[in-house]
Amino acid sequence: MEIRDKVIAIIADQAVLEPSDVTMDSTLEDLGIDSLGLVESIFAIEEAFDISVPFNANDPQESDFDISSVASIVAGIEKLVAEQK
Amino acid sequence: MKRVVITGAGTINALGHDVPETLEAMREGRCGIGQLEMRDLDRLAIKIGGQVKGFEAEGIFNRQQMALYDRFTQFTLVAARQAIAQAGLEFSGEMAAKCGVILGTSGGGMTTLDDNYRSVYEDGKNRVHPFVVPKLMNNAAASHVSMEFNLKGPSFTVASACASSNHAMAQAFQMIRCGMAPAMVTGGSESMLCFGGVKAWEGLRVMSRDACRPFSANRNGMVQGEGAGVFIFEEYEHAKKRGAEIMAEVAGYAMSSDASDIVMPSKRGAARTIAGALADSAIDCEEVGYINAHGTGTAANDKTECAAVADVFGPHADKLMISSTKSMHGHLIGGTGAVELLACIMALRDGVIAPTIGYQEPDPECALDVVPNEAREAKVNVALSNAFAFGGLNAVLALRRV
Known part of the structure; x- marks a missing residue:
């Protein structure tokens, strides 16, 4: 499974949606994922890819990790996987 | 309704091992937060905390007591001894029967849990010390205070996470206000600065890696501390009659x-x-x-x-x-x-x-x-x-x- 598909599967699981309902331009808000859901998704992503995601729930905007859309999350994870492998 | 006043206070925390030291640090704006000292620190992302430093249970408690007291109980007893000494109260007869201990804690004996999980899961041991349960239970601290000072009235532990102590003190206040007890020992303690305790908080991603800066625009999270605060809440007339020094009134x-x-x-x-x-x-x-x-x-x-x-x-x-x-x-x-x-x-x-x-x-x-x-x-x-x-x-x- 590609990184993109795996990330979408994790986000869909969190949002209780089918992966097909999660598009690259969806925002977490669109998908109904709140701050706790986001922290849980990031944990699942870290476990799935065995990486560490720099994310502070206090100030998501200030973190070195862009969560503004599914596309930005996927891009961020791809970068982290490349860096941390 | 009775009036309720505070006639004794004790504490141990990252700023000091008693009330005068703590208040002096607060007056001076001193920071008690620093690098944590614990095993496996390299496996933690959060390496700072308001840890109680320079605290040796030896000399304060005997060997039998040390085997039975988790760190949160030790902190509680240190603070309770100070508070009760300051209040100058002795609990015997009717007074002992009516006065109790209500304390707040969230995690209880976390260090005991952490050490013993490590021992059975990581070290593969199949036997634990017989006192694990009485050491880790959330009410251990309240019970040991009741035993040390002969407090036979209503005693229990309140757990409401970060509001535990306030809920506990509110409850103690209410008991005195309504005439149930002439005095109560109340407050709370916590000792979650063990590997598992810090690791659990790390998971939530709300912890700061450098400092706790409340209200500052560049704040980036909380920092865990540890310690205890214990007070004597006393009915106003009771305190006045015996000439006790009143620190403040609890109004509601x-x-x-x-x-x-x-x-x-x-x-x-x-x-x-x-x-x-x-x-x-x-x-x-x-x-x-x-x-x-x-x-x-x-x-x-x-x-x-x-x-x-x-x-x-x-x-x-x-x-x-x-x-x-x-x-x-x-x-x-x-x-x-x-x-x-x-x-x-x-x-x-x-x-x-x-x-x-x-x-x-x-x-x-x-x-x-x-x-x-x-x-x-x-x-x-x-x-x-x-x-x-x-x-x-x-x-x-x-x-x-x-």
Whole structure:
């Protein structure tokens, strides 16, 4: 499974949606994922890819990790996987 | 209804091993937060905390006691001994039968849990020490205080996460106010600064890696602390008759639940509780000079708390002082309200307002007088102590100068 598909599967699981309902331009808000859901998704992503995601729930905007859309999350994870492998 | 006063106080925390040391540190705006000292630190992402340093159980407790007391119980007993010595109360006969111990803690014997899980899971041992259960149980500290001081009245432990101590003290206050008990030992303690305790908080991603900066625009999370605060709450006439030194009066309280979210605070819930404490103690909002904030240093708490204060106090919100001493001693979770009550006592009795240290940049969403970085002298007649816990459980105490 590609990184993109795996990330979408994790986000869909969190949002209780089918992966097909999660598009690259969806925002977490669109998908109904709140701050706790986001922290849980990031944990699942870290476990799935065995990486560490720099994310502070206090100030998501200030973190070195862009969560503004599914596309930005996927891009961020791809970068982290490349860096941390 | 009876009036309730505080006639004894004890503490051990990152700022000091007793009340005078702690208050001196608060006056000087000293920071007790530093590099954690514990095993496997290299496996932690969060390496700072308000740890109690230089504390040796040996000499304070005998070997048999040490085998039975988790760190949170040791902290509690150290603080309780100070408080009871200051109050000068002895518990025998009718007095012993009526007086009890109500303490707050969130995690109980976390160090005991951590050590013993490690022993059975990591080291593969199949046998644990026989005292694991009596050591780790949340009520262990309250029970040992009751045993050491012969307190035979209502005793139990309250767990409401970060509001545990405030809920415990509210309960003790209520028992004296309604005439059930002439005095109660109350407060709380926490010792979650063990590997598992820090690791668990790390998971939530709300911890700061460098400092606790409540209300500062560049704040980046909370910092855990540890320790205990224990007080003697006593019925006013009882204290007066025996000539006890009165530190402050506990005037009232309110408790409420947000009934909304397991981690996010609610402005309405916080405002309802602050307003409730004022109503319960028949205090006009203009009388309040100081609020010891919950002030965790997280984005969510600080702006919600400031908005709640602005809602309740209106224009007076700009006149009162509100500081978070968590910037100095860290967040003692279930013990935090107890240590923070000391800052309220200092404001009322000594006219010194503890600062919010580490304050670097104003945040328009926290535009109150947060007493940045330096303590201030001011005459204060009424002080509030806020606690808004995970799970949406709130408890606010109102104290008055005597």
